[in-house]
Amino acid sequence: MRRAPLARLNRLANNGKSVPAKTGPAAGLCESQKKGGSRPKPETAIKVIKNSNASATSPSGRRDRVCPGPGDLLYKRDTVSFWERLTDFFISQPQREEAFEQHLMSRYATAVLYSLIKPALFRIDAEKAHGLALSALRLAAPARAPAYPPSLASVVAGIAFPNPVGMAAGFDKDGEVPDALLRMGFGSAEVGSITPLPQAGNPRPRLFRLVEDRAVINRMGFNNSGAQVAVDRLEARADTSGVVGINIGANKDSTDRVADYAIMAKLMAPIASYLAVNISSPNTPGLRALQDESALTGLLDAVIEARDAACPPAKRPPVFLKVAPDLEPADIDAIARIAIDKRLGALIVSNTTISRPALASVHKGESGGLSGAPLRDLAQQRLRDFRKATGGAVALVGVGGIANAEDAWARIRAGASLVQLYSAMVYEGPTIARKICKGLIELMKRDGFASIAEAVGSE
Numbered sequence: 001m002r003r004a005p006l007a008r009l010n011r012l013a014n015n016g017k018s019v020p021a022k023t024g025p026a027a028g029l030c031e032s033q034k035k036g037g038s039r040p041k042p043e044t045a046i047k048v049i050k051n052s053n054a055s056a057t058s059p060s061g062r063r064d065r066v067c068p069g070p071g072d073l074l075y076k077r078d079t080v081s082f083w084e085r086l087t088d089f090f091i092s093q094p095q096r097e098e099a100f101e102q103h104l105m106s107r108y109a110t111a112v113l114y115s116l117i118k119p120a121l122f123r124i125d126a127e128k129a130h131g132l133a134l135s136a137l138r139l140a141a142p143a144r145a146p147a148y149p150p151s152l153a154s155v156v157a158g159i160a161f162p163n164p165v166g167m168a169a170g171f172d173k174d175g176e177v178p179d180a181l182l183r184m185g186f187g188s189a190e191v192g193s194i195t196p197l198p199q200a201g202n203p204r205p206r207l208f209r210l211v212e213d214r215a216v217i218n219r220m221g222f223n224n225s226g227a228q229v230a231v232d233r234l235e236a237r238a239d240t241s242g243v244v245g246i247n248i249g250a251n252k253d254s255t256d257r258v259a260d261y262a263i264m265a266k267l268m269a270p271i272a273s274y275l276a277v278n279i280s281s282p283n284t285p286g287l288r289a290l291q292d293e294s295a296l297t298g299l300l301d302a303v304i305e306a307r308d309a310a311c312p313p314a315k316r317p318p319v320f321l322k323v324a325p326d327l328e329p330a331d332i333d334a335i336a337r338i339a340i341d342k343r344l345g346a347l348i349v350s351n352t353t354i355s356r357p358a359l360a361s362v363h364k365g366e367s368g369g370l371s372g373a374p375l376r377d378l379a380q381q382r383l384r385d386f387r388k389a390t391g392g393a394v395a396l397v398g399v400g401g402i403a404n405a406e407d408a409w410a411r412i413r414a415g416a417s418l419v420q421l422y423s424a425m426v427y428e429g430p431t432i433a434r435k436i437c438k439g440l441i442e443l444m445k446r447d448g449f450a451s452i453a454e455a456v457g458s459e
């Protein structure tokens with residue numbers, strides 16, 4: 001039997017002792033906050049984290065995870081089931097590919113539908129359109145995910161990914177539709193960024209489509225419903241299979257951002273496939289300073305300590321770190337060293353850029369982070385830089401301007417074990433992950449690779 005989320009949070013906040021549910025906020029969140037009052041003193045929050053009882057926070061024994069080191073290749077019991085292994089045994093790779101092809105055809109209608117509604121969608125405000133997209137996914141996603149050919153599957157940081165194409169953070173900030181995204185064909189969904197307390201983000205408008213540039217500028221500012229809502233929602237699906245990473249951030253007005261990340265690590269570790277530490281959003285002033293060497297070391301120590309306190313060793317999700325593309329060579333070397341030293345599961349390269357290549361759209365002067373096609377070359381170069389700096393000792397997730405199978409393949413050949421996208425979904429529609437997977441199968445064959453894993457870093 002799984003414990004009720006609030007009861008679990010009570011135990012978290014009360015050093016493992018049960019208290020009545022109505023008085024139990026999330027770890028580090030005090031009563032006044034629950035009622036919409038001021039945030040807790042960071043020292044109190046950290047004290048709660050440091051003192052709490054590790055074994056009390058583990059839910060139903062849902063995941064078997066081994067805290068991975070660099071290059072570890074381990075199967076996780078809940079993502080590669082006995083039945084999937086049995087199916088692999090009896091069904092050949094060509095048969096799997098054929099089944100996948102049929103699934104694509106059956107989803108052809110979705111692609112046609114999207115091309116029909118896209119002009120209307122693009123006439124309304126970008127943020128409203130995003131809200132509609134979330135609702136459509138909730139209502140219309142297929143009943144189950146495609147059966148991917150084994151050549152697309154890989155194990156990264158101890159997690160079995162059925163295909164390498166993930167949904168990047170920011171699309172599903174509150175963890176509302178991770179399973180719908182997986183059923184649409186994404187091999188993983190990263191929800192967030194989620195902060196300890198709910199926050200409204202920056203004033204609207206704050207999201208802009210740069211149609212001529214196939215790009216997006218956003219200055220959302222970590223708008224999200226906060227940790228409590230996310231925990232309740234994600235705990236409800238915690239026994240469902242599928243890779244769902246949780247991207248964690250700090251509140252804008254926090255006086256102790258490290259404490260915020262530690263709170264988030266503690267709360268999310270028991271329900272995340274992996275934790276993504278986001279210190280690279282350009283829309284929270286000062287956040288990117290956490291990428292500096294000494295700040296980053298302290299931050300990761302706090303996150304890892306909080307994660308370890310929340311889960312017994314076999315159930316600890318790996319920690320991924322998401323970096324900006326706007327980094328100097330010395331920063332890249334320092335981050336790579338720290339990532340190896342702290343045995344991070346992966347580096348996610350990269351977030352949006354504050355740089356502005358030549359753009360055509362009327363929105364080109366908007367402030368915020370730029371994503372989509374104009375970010376592609378910069379993100380590809382940063383991935384190469386991190387591959388060189390890490391020497392392949394840490395897995396890399398390539399993000400930024402990936403819009404088709406060729407882009408994804410180039411990122412994989414440059415060293416990415418996995419890729420993610422967001423902006424291209426706006427332009428290409430919800431079938432994009434399946435299209436990229438199909439293209440990757442063809443590109444693997446063309447270039448003589450038997451699997452994605454074999455092609456990583458082969459350029």
Ligand SMILES: Cc1cc2nc3c(=O)[nH]c(=O)nc-3n(C[C@H](O)[C@H](O)[C@H](O)COP(=O)(O)O)c2cc1C
Pocket residue numbers: 168169170171173192193207216218220222247278281322350351352371372373375399400401402420421422423424
């Ligand atoms: C509207 C929007 C919101 C985003 N919000 C987040 C976020 O909350 N956390 C995060 O780590 N990245 C966020 N991102 C960055 C994306 O995850 C991704 O790193 C970036 O957009 C580059 O990928 P793309 O070119 O495929 O969009 C956001 C991006 C967009 C466009």
